[in-house]
Amino acid sequence: MLSHNICISVFSKPEDNKENIKNSLISLFPFNLKDEKIELKSKKCLGFNEREIIIFEVVLEKEKHINKFLKSLNEKLSKEQKQLLINQIESRLDNDLNFFLRLDKEKLINEKLLWITDSGNCYHIKIKISAFPNKKQIAARNIEKMFS
16 A cells, blocks of 8 residues: 555635536546545635635545545656655655655646645645655655556
């Protein structure tokens, strides 16, 4: 098992098209969330200047879902995008062995393209990496294998 769990989330601001954002989030999964009994959560929060923001979130915890999602992610990313992730492992992996990716929101919604970004206007993916022993360098090696 490459990961203990994966959390994918995205913010929808008042000027955004909520349905497009939600549908693009759903498009990231190579399976039907409802059929697999995986909840698409949404919660309302107040952002800057008291603007209402909706946060959509999906958490994968079962090994079969995690593996299918990672395989699909790996297939949809270009060779250059995967290499970028490998080159940036150090800055994307925290001490708790969480690996962070951001996918450009506009490119995913408008072009159906998975594109790594550092922008805040994105789909956030947090992958809790499995490593034994539980060390950062082992987790880094596992991430490198995942995207090689």
